[in-house]
Amino acid sequence: MKRQAKLACLLQSSAPRSTAAFDTISCSAKRGSVCFYERRGEKVKKNKTGTAIILLFIPVLVYSLFFVYPIGYTVYLSFMKWNGMAGVRKVFVGFQNYRTLFSQAVFRHSLGNAVVFMAVSLLVIFPISFLLALLVSKGTKINSFLRTAYYIPTLLPMAATGMMWMFMLAYNGGAVNEILGFFGFPPHDWLGDTRGAIWVVALVNAWMYIGSNMLIFVTGITNVPSDILEAAIVDGADPLQRIIHITIPNMKETFKVFLTSAIAGSVKVFDIIYVMTDGGPGTATDVPATLMYDQAFLSGRFGYASSIGVFIIFLSLLITFALNFFLDEKEESGRGTEKLQRRGKL
Amino acid sequence: MKRTNVNKIAGVSLKIFGASVWAGISLFPLLFSLLSSFKNNTSIYRAPFSLPEKLTWENYRYAVDSTILLRGMWNSLVYSVLAIALIILMALLVSYAYRIRVKGYKFIFLFFIAGMALPIHAMLVPLASIINQLNLRNTLGGIVCVYAATNLSLAVFLANGYMKGISMELDEAAVMDGGGHLRILFQILLPLMKPVIATISIMTFLKVYNDLIFSMLLISDKRKATMSSALMAFKSEYDINYGGTFAAICISVLPIILIYVVFQKQIESGLAAGSVKG
Known part of the structure; x- marks a missing residue:
């Protein structure tokens, strides 16, 4: 001030x-x-x-x-109850849309699918991107090449990524089944399986975002004060001990950013489902956002779709604030933003 | 001594193994697309991993000549450039208003960065009807404004952070010389902010060029479609031409990869800075 x-x-x-x-x-x-x-x-x-x-x-x-x-x-x-036509009157229905929303099994199922995305973020994206970040955090030439290779999936347009994987996961003649067949596994209809399809899509999503999270973790690792690390080396700590006792405790802020964006991001998933399965088979892979899209633009239930939209906003804000609140422990208020500002300065 | 050596070698080889496995997984789909883009449907279907019998550009010719792919890529480029220009202008104006401490500057800043926490998908429903009401459907202005508005928050956040680091003495000197606000902003601060402007431009470009949903929602005219819509058109065809689709995928990702190779540093720093955005 x-x-x-x-x-x-x-x-x-x-x-x-x-x-x-x-x-x-x-x-x-x-x-x-x-x-x-x-x-x-x-x-x-x-x-x-x-x-x-x-x-x-x-x-x-x-x-x-x-x-x-x-x-x-x-x-x-x-x-409101409204079919999206400009000339049609919107009728006030109070909380009716929300009541319908929570009573519908499809919606509860879509929330379950969002939870699958959260689970994959924590169990797949987090460990792999952190390990990769540890591998390539030093700024050598080969590491710079590897970082590029890891980051490329994140860069690609979702339409291209989704279609590439869709073709590769095809039951007949798909590359994935072909590779598995080589090792003697029977072919599997990856995106046509009502139970497993959501996991497959979530894994493709993980494939995309491991690269960007790896880069975020690399930044976190390089920001660990080098004097502490040197002191640990002098004290004879081996690399594993250094990672566990120094690198990880010093990366709390980075982990917080990851957790918040991964969990809040899972509520907002849309593009990859839209491209790869469009919610199918049936409604097996619908997430809240695709459900909202279909309800509005295919079924013409704009009011009902909006209540899903509000729910998405509410849930992602709630998660963001809750995680920030619980993970902030002892930092005095205001310091978080100061930090972000500093990071913003590059 | 010997044991530590063995451990070290084992550790290093494990590292190399892990690093190369993931590099393979990362690049495989792209390489597979490249391979398939030189093959015909039957060959892709029968033997996905066989090498193409002869190097033929037929699929590329199909993607370029018989589809709207190039048109879509060009449109995406135009939308991106215009959105970037608008975003940079707006981000500079907002940051400058913060710099000179206009009334309520803190609130204004919060208002503009609040978008980082709000999911854009949640506003698709009313956005479609607002765009229709304003007669902005299928217009350049409509989609550029939507792109600019939805990507503004991060830009304001980055620009403001950077502008804070520029000494006020420069402004003071300009004031002494009789310079007004616009001169200070565009002739003195703007040239100093080139690095952050580069970062904002690239981050915005990646977002807008890759965008799928807004173009599906706001553009129905084929001639104005974006790269993503053009790609999606391949998928919705009844009889998918796989070779042609793979060729289209390869063409569409080429500019992105080139840009990444050239601007790797800016992208990495921008990503680190923007990692607050989910």
Whole structure:
């Protein structure tokens, strides 16, 4: 706060012991333009609101109209019965949509599928990307190549990834069955199996995101203070001990980021299901977001679909805040954001 | 002494083994697509791992000449570039408003970065009807604004963080010289912010170029379709031309891989910074 006040003041930083007279000079020196800097305590404020409006007009308009307003509108629609036609009246139905939502087995099943994504995040993405990060954290040439190789799946467009895997997982002539056949396993209909399909899609999703999480972990590992590591080497700790007792405890912040984004992200899964199975076979692989999409754009139940949307927003915000709250232990408030800001500076 | 050596060798070989296995798994689908893109349907179906009998560009010719793939890639590129320009402009304006401490600057900042926590999929339903009401369906402006709005939060977060690190003395000097806000922002701060602008551009490009859902929702006109819609069109055909589809996949991912190879550093740092976004 103190620092900000210091930065905000025009003269304080350029000439720390400046006088008020000098302050006026600098303001008039701008020849009619607005004086927008504050001195500590007294505000030199002329037409600052006007400036703010000019600066923020476009951002506020675009961001509100195409992002904030639709989110608010979802909440409004979730209390309505509406088929999406512009001319048709929306009928207020109170909590009816939410009641329908929770009574439907399809929706509960879609939540179960979101849980599958969470499980795969924690059991597959987390260990593999952390191990890979340990392998390639040193900045050698070969590691840089490996990082590229690991990261490529994350870069690819979801449409391309989904289709590649769809073809490779095909029952007849798919590459996966072909490889398994080589080792004597019978072919399996990976995406046609009502029970297993969701796990298969979640694993493809893991294949995509292991690369990006690996990079996040690499950043976390390189940020571990090197003096502690050197001290441990001097004390004769072997590599495994160093990882367990030094690297991991020092990466709490990174793990927190991973947990939050992995768990909250599982609630929002959409693209990969949409491309690979479109919820099928039947509704076996539907997740809340694909259910919402189908209800709105195929069945024309916009109100009901919106209640699913609200539920997704609510759940992901709840998870984000809950995890931040529980994992924040002893850090004083505000420090978290400071940290993020610093990271934002690159 | 000897035992530690054996352990060390075992450890190193385990590392090399693990690293190469995952490199194989990571690259396999892409290499498989590349292989298949030179084969015809029967050959892909009968013997997925056989080498193509002869090197033929037929599938590529099909993907380029008989489908909207190139058109879609071009459209995606145009949308990305425009969205990036709009996002950078908006992110700079918001960060500058924060810098000069306009009234409620903290609230304004929070308002703009709140989007990082909000799932974009949850607003698809009303977005479709808002776009229709504003007559923005199938328009360049509509989809670019949607891309800009949904990717703005991270950009504001990064730009603001970077701008904070630039000394206020520069602004002061400019004020002394009689420079207004716009001059300070665009002639003094903008050139200094090139690194973060590069990061924002690349992160936005990857998001927008790869986007699937908004283009499916907001664009129904084939001539305006994006790369993802063009790819999805292969899938919905009754008689899938596998070779052609694999060729299309290879063509569509080529720009992304090239960009990654060139901008690896920016992407990695941007990802680390943006890892707060789920």
